[in-house]
Amino acid sequence: MTVFILVAGAFTGPYVWRDTAARLTAQGAEVHTVALTGLGGRPAAPGEAVDLETHIADVLAVIDSVAVGSGGDIVLVGHDYGIHPALGAADRRARSIARIVHLDSGLPQDGVPALAAVPDQRLREELTEGGGGGGGGGARAGELPPPARDAWSRWGSTAGLSEAALDGLTALAAPQPLGTLLQPLRLTGAVATVPVTGVLCTGNGPGIELVQLMVDLGEPAIQALADPRVTFFELPTGHWPMLSCPLELAEVLAEAAAGRGHRLKPADAAEPPPHLRPFLLDVAERPRERTGNTDLYLPEGPGPHPAVVFVHGGPVPAGVRPTPRDWPTFTGYARYVAGHGAVAATVDHRLHALTDYERAAEDVAAAVERVRADPRVDADRIALWFFSGGGPLAADWLAAPPAWLRCLAANYPILAPLPSWGVEDARFRPVRAVARAGTLPVVLVRAGREMAEIAATVDEFLAAAGRCGADVEVVDVPEGHHGFETLGPTEEARDAVRRAVEAVLARLTL
Structure with a gap:
């Protein structure tokens, strides 16, 4: 049996996975959605500094509970910001994880904070300089307010979202603790042994063909994507597929868990790119x-x-x-x-x-x-x-x-x-x-x-x-x-x- 652990992105919580989780469960999988501290999990205690390590601990707690109670293969899925605590936890439990799925997310590196992957360039500059910013107002008391309804596009394409889904996303969004974006991710390298799948939402960013072109250019950091343990899928939607096409996402996640997907062609020294x-x-x-x-x-x-x-x-x-x-x-x-x-x-x-x-x-x-x-x-x-x-x-x-x-x-x-x-x-x-x-x-x-x-x-x-x-x-x-x-x-x-x-x-x- 496959066990999916789903980690949501910035400002969101377990609720975004409802329809996708239900479909995976109906197909016989075991599904756990991670409630990150301050984002659907326990509220932060007065004066508590919530940072990336806090969220890594939240993911670790779910991994450990599953590892004890189930013999299934664990597939860890991180959407958006959620890939950072997912990778941090997988690095410490690499032997327990069968596959990591990057759901329309970046490629976090050791020593780099999640802020580097935030698409809003102006917000990155503001927070790097120590100022405020954000979709719905300035950063305050160590947290970033969630985007206003018309500002979600600063965090990713809203293509495919119905008006009702956008209303719900806005109504249930929570402030993002700033420490989760500013604290560098620390990896030992153990997570590099875990197979990976990338799910690319082409309404938001590059698809498989464009990633292959990047591999062909020979950039060392991208070459790892041509490893045979790395597979890819595309979804023709925006940045929140669990809300815009939840059933299709469930099918893709099931395929990823089975090790299927498109594999990139590595650079061949014998043949010009x-x-x-x-x-x-x-x-x-x-x-x-x-x-x-x-x-x-x-x-x-x-x-x-x-x-x-x-x-x-x-x-x-x-x-x-x-x-x-x-x-x-x-x-x-x-x-x-x-x-x-x-x-x-x-x-x-x-x-x-x-x-x-x-x-x-x-x-x-x-x-x-x-x-x-x-x-x-x-x-x-x-x-x-x-x-x-x-x-x-x-x-x-x-x-x-x-x-x-x-x-x-x-x-x-x-x-x-x-x-x-x-x-x-x-x-x-x-x-x-x-x-x-x-x-x-x-x-x-x-x-x-x-x-x-x-x-x-x-x-x-x-x-x-x-x-x-x-x-x-x-x-x-x-x-x-x-x-x-x-x-x-x-x-x-x-x-x-x-x-x-x-x-x-x-x-x-x-």
Whole structure:
């Protein structure tokens, strides 16, 4: 028999698990919901400091009671903040736990407090600096007030929640003791031996395909996710699946307990990862000049020529080699554009984390000015071409397009921060900025087999563009995936690249 121990996230308690627990019980499982101190468990005593260790002790008490009274396999499920006390307890009872399920939660590390995983960037900064903050008012008396009804989205997407569920979530929420967010998690490493399942809610953050791309980039901290003991599931909902799709969640948890799920492909030294595979077009070499973080690919003739600046996506870990400007997608596009009479520029920028968009924007702006200053470039005929996670960087140029910007292009872009990013700043939201784009032509290359979470931002952008009458040309790749240029050459994909380049260059010659 499987024994599920369910640990709820910030501001919530055992009540959120009601329908999921009932379904698991009906299927023959034993289910325990952990009542954390101050969050559905015993109230904190006057003057008691409730911290992460307090909640770890709460989880340990349930594990120990189950281990004594049952011979079943214990599956420990942590949602949101709940993964922190769950991992802390599992680290001390690793031999008792058959599997840990990260339910739309992060990957806590030793020595890092739960605050680091809070999606609300502004709140992280306020609490780090010792100030107040929170969804419903300032932190007080060592606790963070629960969000107001319209502020839950600062903690995760509310997609899929009914009005009644949102009302209930708000009515039953409790203040979160600040110590639970600020005290670092301490792990001995014993928990690393326990098999893991990640349940990704794609209405809130990345799905399996995007996580695989992160593994392919070679980031050491992410490589562990390709361990064969790690499995994944997706749920097409927001951050609270136990309220938005409780029965589906129960089915996924049962599958996870059985060791099923999707396994990521580890990096293979014998085979290049997708982003380093050959470009789908056979393009001739062009003269290339490297200055700082920018490479120029030069066409025939003295010029001045129009120029296309290619802006890679991300985040890309700082230690990744080769850097994006040497990836086949960007060298391929640059050579192809230079072969058709325009200067092409590829840029390395510092989008290494989700908090880096501002400095990445500075890098791109500086590179554009450097390109425009080159005497071989016609400074009044420039196109900017953004890719993937670089999409949010297009917002500045859409919001206030300079006269010399003749075209803005984007391939399989993210055009609004995903809910799990916790980005409140309106600056990097092309879905809003397009209303101020005026007559700036936009060429959007859309992958038909795009990840759902990214496709949603593209749909939102096109809807906004339609409302304001923006000049958007869509180049569809119906069978294309995210990063299709190096995922296997097809005539459809080749044709899409040719059409997109032709569309951009046509705008530069008007």
